[in-house]
Amino acid sequence: MNSRLTAQVSFKAHSAVPALPAGGVIGLIAPAGPAQLDLDSATQWMHARGYQLRVFPGVWEKNGYLAGSDAARAGDLHAAFADDSIDAIFCLRGGYGSPRLLDSIDFELIRRHPKPFVGYSDITALHLAITRYAGFVTFHGPMLNADLLGNKQSPTESSLLRMLSGQQPRLLSHPDEYPLSTVAPGCASGRLLGGNLSLICATIGSPFELDDQDAILFIEDVNEPLYRVDRLLTHLRLAGKLNRLRGVLVGDFAGIDLSALLQLLRQELGPLGIPVLAGWRSGHCDPNLTLPLGAHVRLDADRQQLTLEQDVVTL
Incomplete structure (x- = not known):
């Protein structure tokens, strides 16, 4: 190393x-x-x-x-x-x-x-x-x-x-403007970590892999057909990277039919018993909204809200 x-x-x-x-x-x-x-x-x-x-x-x-x-x-x-x-x-x-x-x-x-x-x-x-x-x-x-x-x-x-x-309000979500989908109900707090699903999987087994302990996992991807997203999620599961999560925030998966994606998410993530919220406008999409990785957040899948629980910049 x-x-x-x-x-x-x-x-x-x-x-x-x-x-x-x-x-x-x-x-x-x-x-x-x-x-x-x-x-x-x-x-x-x-x-x-x-x-x-x-x-x-x-x-x-x-x-x-x-x-x-x-x-x-x-x-x-x-x-x-x-x-x-x-x-x-x-x-x-x-x-x-x-x-x-x-x-x-x-x-x-x-x-x-x-x-x-x-x-x-x-x-x-x-x-x-x-x-x-x-x-x-x-x-x-x-x-x-x-x-x-x-x-x-x-x-x-x-x-x-x-x-x-430092002008961003604590409440990050605006479901009236950008509709979200509750895949699994619940509310949880944790560190927001993740990003591109393919890259998350590519680092598994290295010293740079996702530290999933008490995390709210954010995932997004582009140019990946549904079966390959299935494979990537299965990779996370088999690697034990879903076991310690507090919740999952799903961003944009460009090119995949939303109903088919939601069905896959319910199959793969629903059994975890943690809140899962999909449709967040971050990733290879327009608009591409900014998320603070590493920050402590609260994910409320029932109210379809993501809220900052710490300052992400100091003034």
């Missing part, structure tokens, strides 16, 4: 991170796949919202399906956290590549420089690792290219910026 991987601390409540201040500097990194960045558009987007943009070198690199070499991408991740002039870190896109970095990350460095870290999809691997070994809240939220510059509905942007600035 990488010598930089210090022993896990049992973080029952993950620490809040400093809020993104007005006029703050947002660092852009590409820890997974490559994408062409329109620098003028990105800079204008940031300036229009009162922020400054710092683009790290790996954003401009391309190595096949990766945004540069593993060393370059890990170097940008470390540099963005270590630089105290950077107030938050956004990811350019997902794709593939984040898991390749996990055993080279200096978690002690990251722990010493907490700040908002935002991304989803393949970035799930980094969320799992940072929340586990650095012990602070990270944000499952929109990425620059596909979401913030991609004309997604306004709640995508406002949800993110409210969360990072």
Whole structure:
């Protein structure tokens, strides 16, 4: 195991991170796949919202399906956290590549420089690792290219910026605007952890796997047919990753018929005897609402509500 991987601390409540201040500097990194960045558009987007943009070198690199070499991408991740002039870190896109970095990350460095870290999809691997070994809240939220510059509905942007600035109300859910489905009734509190289902499963058996003790598990995915979602959920069950959960929040599963997905969820998750709420608008969807991973939350599947039980940023 990488010598930089210090022993896990049992973080029952993950620490809040400093809020993104007005006029703050947002660092852009590409820890997974490559994408062409329109620098003028990105800079204008940031300036229009009162922020400054710092683009790290790996954003401009391309190595096949990766945004540069593993060393370059890990170097940008470390540099963005270590630089105290950077107030938050956004990811350019997902794709593939984040898991390749996990055993080279200096978690002690990251722990010493907490700040908002935002991304989803393949970035799930980094969320799992940072929340586990650095012990602070990270944000499952929109990425620059596909979401913030991609004309997604306004709640995508406002949800993110409210969360990072400390303006987000404790009640996160709005079922009147975005209908939810109660798969299994009940109410429970726990740490919100998870992200992309495929990435969660891919880390099982490694030092970076989901710490499921007393967790509210969040899952989402894209381009996975129903039978493969079945296989992934079965993988979680056989690996014992469902046994200690407090509840499950199901995000978007793009491309799958909702009624068929709900039937599968009832079969696989219903017997757990914990609350399960589906239809949350986070993931590869429009809007893509921000969730604070590692934060203590209350999931009420009966009232179809998700509520923060701690501050996720400090002002």
